[in-house]
Each structure stands twice: as structure tokens, then as C-alpha cells.
Amino acid sequence: MSRRKFLILLGAAAVSACAPPLHTPPGFMEGLDAPYTLASGDRLRIIVFGQDNLSNSYAVDGSGRVSLPLIGPTPAGGMTTTQLERAIEAKLRNGYLREPRVSVEVEQYRPFFVLGEVTTAGQFPYVNAMTVQTAIAIAGGFSPRALRTQADITRQIGGRPVSATVPITFPVRPGDTIVVRERWF
Known part of the structure; x- marks a missing residue:
């Protein structure tokens, strides 16, 4: 046994x-x-306060960039949403808006x-x-x-x-x- x-x-x-x-x-x-970092395939809701024509839904393209009116392609890959907000604000402050306030949120991962x-x-x-x-x-x-x-x-x-x-x-x-x-x- x-x-x-x-x-x-x-x-x-x-x-x-x-x-x-x-x-x-x-x-x-x-x-x-x-923290979540952005990459190709993410869809973002970008709001520029007081600028309805700039606020929209944008996709992060294959090269990791987001293309916005006025400022063109902006690197987003590898950034957090907060870092992208600051980068967009800095570009808008460069001759387009005085005190830009930007909000970025992931609409679709x-x-x-x-x-x-x-x-x-x-x-x-x-x-x-x-x-x-x-x-x-x-x-x-x-x-x-x-x-x-x-x-x-x-x-x-x-x-x-x-x-x-x-x-x-x-x-x-x-x-x-x-x-x-x-x-x-």
C-alpha cells in the first residue's frame, strides 16, 4: 500500500x-x-480654457505626437497628462495666448x-x-x-x-x- x-x-x-x-x-x-504615460493609440481630450476652437479630441499618432491647431505636432509619447498639459501651455504662451490653461485627459486608452x-x-x-x-x-x-x-x-x-x-x-x-x-x- x-x-x-x-x-x-x-x-x-x-x-x-x-x-x-x-x-x-x-x-x-x-x-x-x-503614473500612466501616453503612447501611440491613445485618444486624448484636450481642453484649452477660453479657446473653444482649440479644445477637441486628439489622437496620439504613430510617432507619439499630438497635432493641435496653431502649434502643430507636439511630442506626447512617454509623457504623463500633466507633462503634456505643461508642454502645450508653453507652446501656446510662445506668441499665441497670454495665460493659457490646458487640461488633458485620456478619453480612450x-x-x-x-x-x-x-x-x-x-x-x-x-x-x-x-x-x-x-x-x-x-x-x-x-x-x-x-x-x-x-x-x-x-x-x-x-x-x-x-x-x-x-x-x-x-x-x-x-x-x-x-x-x-x-x-x-
């Missing part, structure tokens, strides 16, 4: 060893508390991507407070062969793509790429 228990425990240990370990590189967790063992892989609109699990649900759920306990996330940190293996309760940020791997058993 004890030999049978030993073989069962050995088999269980072998199966559990097949699951890849979670791996989070340095700096990956720190990005969760950092850039999309995230889900690949791998999900029902419908693709690009999806970001929703606040999203986790890997909710992102997978938006993608139609797991496929029958999916590894359901963890996923790989790739995100831009410091202008470079960084990948990590995380649990499905891990928070997702706009622009992340989530890959659900196939389980072995």
Missing part, C-alpha cells in the same frame, strides 16, 4: 513540475504604480492584445482595473488546451519590451500583449 502512495505522490510531483515557473523581471512590478490559447485572439479596447483573467474573458475565454493558471505579458518599460510570466490575477495595462500558453497535460 505504501509503495502505491509513493508512486502516486511521485506522479503528482512530476505533473506539477511541468508547469512553468512564474517569472517577473526587475522593474516589471514597479511599473504598476507609476490604447488597446491591448491577447494571443495564444483563447477563443478569439486579437486586439481589444482597454478597460480600467483589468486583470489577465478579465482580458481573457474579453477574448472569449480559454481554449480547451489552455494553461489556466498563468500567462505571459509583454509591455513597454523604458521604451523597451519586457516579458514576464504572471498569474491570471495580475493587472493589465494599456498596450500590453498577453499570451496564453498551451498546457502540457
